[in-house]
Every structure is written in C-alpha cells, then in structure tokens.
Amino acid sequence: MASADDLQFQEFDDATNLLAANPDATTISITDPNDKPKNQRGPSAAVGRDEDEDLLGNEDSDKAELLAGQKKSAPFWTFEYYQTFFDVDTFQVLDRIKGSLLPLPGKNFVRLYIRSNPDLYGPFWICATLVFAIAISGNLANFLTHRGQHGYRYVPEFHKVSIAATAIYTYAWLIPLALWGFLMWRNNKVMNIVSYSFLEIVCVYGYSLFIYIPTAMLWIIPSEIVRWLTIVLAMCLSGTVLVMTFWPAVRDDNRRIAISTIVVILILHALLAVGCKAYFFDPPEKVKPLLISPTITSNRNGTIVATHSA
Secondary structure (H helix, E strand, O other): OOOOOOOOOOOOOOHHHHHHHOOOOOOOOOOOOOOOOOOOOOHHHHHHOHHHHHHHOOHHHHHHHHHHHHHOOOOOOOHHHHHHHHOOOHHHHHHHHHHHHOOOOOOOHHHHHHOOOOOOHHHHHHHHHHHHHHHHHHHHHHHHHHOOOOOOOOOOOOHHHHHHHHHHHHHHHHHHHHHHHHHHHHHHHOOOOOOOOHHHHHHHHHHHOOOHHHHHHHOOOOOHHHHHHHHHHHHHHHHHHHHHHHHHHHOOOOHHHHHHHHHHHHHHHHHHHHHHHHHHOOOOOOOOOOOOEEEEEEOOOOOEEEEEEO
C-alpha cells in the first residue's frame, strides 16, 4: 500500500536534466492549442490564388453561404421561408446597385455582393420602378413630341403599364430560370464549372436592370441621338455585369457552348432594351391635317348649295 508521502505532489526537473540522467526516456510535449503554426504560405503562392479566390470564393464566403443556407431552412410553405428573401438592409441594396452601375474588371458580382445574402427585395422593386418609369416616360415623350400640332389631342395610354410589366417581369424571371436550368444541366456534364443558385441569378438580372431607370427618364428628351446614346451606354454597363458574372460559370465548358451562352445572354439583354425603346419611344407619325373638300348640290328650286365635307 502506498504511503502518504508517495501521494503528495512533487516537482520534477527540467526535461533536459531528465534526458541527461536517462537518455532512453520518452518525452511528450504539450503545446498551447491557441499557438499558430509557423509555417505559412509565402507571398508568391498567395498572389497566384487571388484571381481564383475572387471568382470561386474563399473560406469566408463559403462559411457565409452555409450560414445563409441554414437561415433559409424553413419549409417553403411558411411565411418565414419567404421572409428571409427580403431580409436585407438599405446599405446592402445601395451597395449592390452601385456595383451594378460601376462593374469592377475581373470581379464576380455574385461573389462580391450577392452570395453572402441573396435577396428579392432589390430585384422586385427595381423591376416595379422600371415598369412605371418606362410607361410614364413613354407617355410624356409622346405628349411633348405632339404638343402644338394641329388636330392632336392627348390621350393617356394606361395599357403601356401592363405591357411594360409583362415584358420586364418575364425577362427578370423566366430568363434566369432558363439559365439556371441550363447551368444545372451543364454542371452534370462538366463537374468543375461554377454553379449559381436560382435566387443568385435572379439577383444579378434584377440589379443589372437598375441602369435603365435613369435611362428611361432621359428618353423623354425628344432626340433620337440622345436616346440611342443612352441605350448603348446602359446596355454596355449592364451587359458587362452579366458577362463578368456568368463567364466564370461556363468558361470551363466546351468553348463553342461557352461563347454561345454568353452571346445569347447579351442578345436577349439587347432585345429587351431595344424593344422597350422601339415600342414606348418610337418616333411618332406625323399628324395629317384635315382636308376639307367642297361638295356642290342642287335643291328642287334649282338653287346650287355648296357644302364642305372632311
């Protein structure tokens, strides 16, 4: 049986002295888990991965994406599920609008602005504002162009609101849905391509349409040169956002398929802009003056009566 002295705490010598006394002894070193390893990646390796991290994301963006997925884990038939899509503050919306107006070369719009918290608040209200901006601007442009012409009477064209809403929301929802399905299909064919969720694609298309709100207001100016200059500028800025976002998703695919996908995206984007300009701001037809021709008739008494008919 051990005595009381054997159970007391004892101070041991330093590991160096113990090894000197017994060279065959085994030692175990316990280090602080908070200590960081000294071996770090050199600057040359870090610089080489900057571009990949911008396009494919890094560890922080992946954590944010996982947290976002956990936050949206409510059943889809509940109000809380759809409430998460509108959980965004004013600073985030303004930052994403600024990113769509001033696209940064080599930067992915989804990874830079959207992936941490994709939303439907911004795209929904941008599309709604664009609908009324196009319809109202089209009516004002028509009124200013015809004002002062003989025989013109202004009639509000309220049906343009429904036509603009159909065109804008169809483009902002059906095109992302088709593109998402295409990317999912190609992802099964090519395993290493970048994939986007449907909500992220809707965000990209929604925020890319913001540039057309001030453009539609400038279309009120009755000048075809000004209108075409503004529409070309708007198409270049918003098209750049789409190209820099979706090119990383298809560049690892077949070269012909990748280029064809980007070309189709740009063509559909241009058709929306040119179609809205042509329908809502088409140069009006000249109002033809009313021509009055005299008609000569005679009554029973032989009196000749001259009347005028339009």
